[in-house]
Every structure is written in C-alpha cells, then in structure tokens.
Amino acid sequence: MVTEVALIAIRPGEGPAFEAAVAQAAPVFRAARGCLGMSLERTVEQPELYRLVVRWATLEDHTVHFRGSEGFQQWRALAGPYFASAPEVRHVVEISRYFG
C-alpha cells in the first residue's frame, strides 16, 4: 500500500468551495481502481494549504491508472479552479507504527 500526499494551496477565501468540491469528487476516487481511502487535512499554520491524503493499493494505481482515467479529469474539473498553484504530490510508505 502506498499513500499519496498532495499538498494543495488554494486561492484565498476559497476554503469552503474547495472543501465542497473535494466532497463532490470523493465518489470518483472511491470508484477508482485500487483506491483504498481518502481524507482531507488542513494545515494549522497556513489555513489555505490543504493535504489530500489518498491510499492506493499500488503506486501505479495512482500514477498510471488514475491519472490516465476520466476520473482524474473529473477531479481536476471539480477542484482545479480553486488551486492557487500546481499541487505538490509525494507518495509515502509507512515504515513503522510505534503506537497509537
């Protein structure tokens, strides 16, 4: 399993509209091949910086299958208008969970 972490800076004041767009796009992710979970986080220090966290069965489920799909176009059509800049995307794997 791999976790996509997309840092998304949005245009000032667009928080509620962006959050609504993400909620609207959630079924698109849910239907995507290998998509295992999705959540949205907001940065305390910089409220217009969000983190979209999406868990995928494999890296390629995101980078190849999803990005090449119509679902990706739908996601960008819904949320893209609120982006202040191109999202910064990383993939991470959990090495250890110590407690909690």
Add this chain to the structure above:
Amino acid sequence: MVTEVALIAIRPGEGPAFEAAVAQAAPVFRAARGCLGMSLERTVEQPELYRLVVRWATLEDHTVHFRGSEGFQQWRALAGPYFASAPEVRHVVEISRYFG
C-alpha cells in the same frame, strides 16, 4: 486532535541508523503529555526524505510541552545526528475522512 508532520531529510546512507534512532526514541514520545500516536513514513520518490507523523491531543502538547521537555532533548540527541537539514514541521487537522 492535531497531527504533527515533520519532513526529515537525512544524510545519504543513514536510513537504517535513523530508523533505529526513531525506534529508540518512540518510548520518549509515548511518555509525553498528550502524545497519542507515532509513525514513520518514507517517501517513494526521495528515499532519504522521511515523514515523522505524531498525533497530539492539542497543538500545545507538541509546541509548548514537548518542545520544552527533556524528552525533546533526548529525541534530538538520538535522531539529530542523521538530519541533513532542519526538519520542516507542519501541523494538520483532519477536515473529512470520506472513506477507507
């Protein structure tokens, strides 16, 4: 609840030693006031970039109580020698979990 996300770039080749240091420091976090969980993630695209993810009951449990504690000094003594640069720390709160 607030999640601390520390991006930690380590010195080349020091992955195993850094991971061992984090494991050794885990009990220090576990004993800290308001510390609810801790995990270590590694970036796929940049294997020497880790994310330490620590869940805290409140922001101040991290920024005031932990950073002012002897535990913080112990953590830095254990893991600090492997840092390539100062960690980049953010705090995030979960807005929505859509599924998974």
